Amino acid sequence: MDEVDMELEKAFQSKIDAELKIEPKDWMPDAYRKTLVRQMSQHAHSEVVGMLPEGNWLTRAPSLKRKAILMAKIQDEGGHGLYLYSAAETLGVSRDEMYEQLHSGKAKYSSIFNYPTLNWADIGAIGWLVDGAAITNQIALCRCSYGPYARAMVKVCKEESFHQRQGYEIMMNMSNGTKEQKEMAQDAINRWWWPALMMFGPHDKNSDHTSQSMTWKIKRTSNDELRQRFVDATVPQADYLGLTVPDDKLAWNEETQSYDWGEIDWDEFRNVVAGNGLCNRERLQTRRDAHDGGKWVRDAALAYAEKQKKRMADKAA
Amino acid sequence: MPENSTESELPLYEVFIRSKNGLHHKHAGSLHAPDAEMALTNARDVYTRRSEGVSIWVVKATDVVASSPEDKGNFYEPNDDKLYRHPTFYNIPDEVGHM
Numbered sequence: 452m453d454e455v456d457m458e459l460e461k462a463f464q465s466k467i468d469a470e471l472k473i474e475p476k477d478w479m480p481d482a483y484r485k486t487l488v489r490q491m492s493q494h495a496h497s498e499v500v501g502m503l504p505e506g507n508w509l510t511r512a513p514s515l516k517r518k519a520i521l522m523a524k525i526q527d528e529g530g531h532g533l534y535l536y537s538a539a540e541t542l543g544v545s546r547d548e549m550y551e552q553l554h555s556g557k558a559k560y561s562s563i564f565n566y567p568t569l570n571w572a573d574i575g576a577i578g579w580l581v582d583g584a585a586i587t588n589q590i591a592l593c594r595c596s597y598g599p600y601a602r603a604m605v606k607v608c609k610e611e612s613f614h615q616r617q618g619y620e621i622m623m624n625m626s627n628g629t630k631e632q633k634e635m636a637q638d639a640i641n642r643w644w645w646p647a648l649m650m651f652g653p654h655d656k657n658s659d660h661t662s663q664s665m666t667w668k669i670k671r672t673s674n675d676e677l678r679q680r681f682v683d684a685t686v687p688q689a690d691y692l693g694l695t696v697p698d699d700k701l702a703w704n705e706e707t708q709s710y711d712w713g714e715i716d717w718d719e720f721r722n723v724v725a726g727n728g729l730c731n732r733e734r735l736q737t738r739r740d741a742h743d744g745g746k747w748v749r750d751a752a753l754a755y756a757e758k759q760k761k762r763m764a765d766k767a768a
Numbered sequence: 769m770p771e772n773s774t775e776s777e778l779p780l781y782e783v784f785i786r787s788k789n790g791l792h793h794k795h796a797g798s799l800h801a802p803d804a805e806m807a808l809t810n811a812r813d814v815y816t817r818r819s820e821g822v823s824i825w826v827v828k829a830t831d832v833v834a835s836s837p838e839d840k841g842n843f844y845e846p847n848d849d850k851l852y853r854h855p856t857f858y859n860i861p862d863e864v865g866h867m
């Protein structure tokens with residue numbers, strides 16, 4: 452690094468220390484830009500792929516009301532993907548590059564979406580637990596040092612709240628329903644609880660990116676701290692449903708005023724991240740098919756725009 | 769149609785939204801669309817799903833001319849030494865009352 456860069460980097464860090472936001476045209480270290488592009492595009496991919504497990508239940512929703520709600524939620528997730536892609540584009544990466552990275556399997560997305568949605572209670576559990584975990588993460592990101600990311604997160608958080616509430620309401624209905632319905636709800640918690648805890652990423656001591664990201668204030672709260680926050684908020688909600696989370700080590704700790712709990716199966720986590728989850732291949736294939744299938748629409752719309760432009764020019768001439 | 773995938777990317781539009789009458793349009797984000805009309809429709813779907821707006825502007829991103837952060841010093845400097853543009857520059861006795 453030469454002297455000029457060192458000066459710039461010092462000025463950059465003192466801006467961050469002073470809680471000033473970094474905006475697209477400001478100088479930033481290459482690694483800061485790269486970290487953000489990786490994190491924001493992964494985040495965007497997660498929103499987009501996240502539509503697929505829920506999409507599975509659109510035609511099977513138990514009532515018109517539930518169908519309309521689920522459709523609205525899924526549409527929001529598509530919107531979240533868009534906010535995030537466009538925020539990432541301010542860093543100089545193109546939309547096509549990001550799509551290419553997703554479709555080729557080079558980019559990651561949250562591994563929770565590689566689990567299947569087996570029955571209607573899963574839609575409740577996803578809204579409550581998966582969106583709940585996402586909200587915990589995203590609230591912390593609203594104070595991220597990169598302006599466009601922070602602003603996108605504020606918009607996203609405003610919209611997320613209904614996602615979690617509609618999910619919890621489904622869980623309430625099912626746990627107050629027939630014996631079979633209550634069992635379905637419990638079964639859904641059993642399958643989604645641990646993957647939801649995995650959404651916060653590796654333990655702090657094993658997380659490669661954490662300390663630099665904290666210094667740059669891309670990340671404001673550590674993985675373990677956010678995960679604990681989620682556990683503490685969610686266990687009482689499960690109690691209220693009369694359901695349990697599948698962890699026999701779970702116990703209230705008077706001293707820390709929070710829950711002690713067991714250990715995540717990190718082998719499973721790594722395995723799903725590596726592409727061997729139940730639905731990895733199916734999700735990516737569906738994404739690719741949707742993108743390729745929409746190509747003629749994009750081409751036609753662009754051709755129409757070109758033709759209109761030409762007509763206007765001819766008329767003016 | 770261009771061969772290269774990035775070249776065939778739909779143009780980028782910046783989106784500005786007036787949340788209610790009486791307020792300025794404010795930058796909301798951006799999106800890709802083949803033309804201005806579709807950009808408007810998409811902006812409605814992406815940025816105003818919960819009646820966040822009563823008016824939308826879309827502007828092709830390539831048509832936005834922006835100052836650059838390096839300008840900070842020189843670009844704004846001409847105003848820095850004109851303190852007489854601020855009301856606090858003038859000493860008006862308290863007896864005169866609020867002015």
Ligand SMILES: [Fe+2]
Nearest residue numbers: 498527528531
């Ligand atoms: Fe979302």
Ligand SMILES: [Fe+2]
Nearest residue numbers: 528582611614
């Ligand atoms: Fe959501």
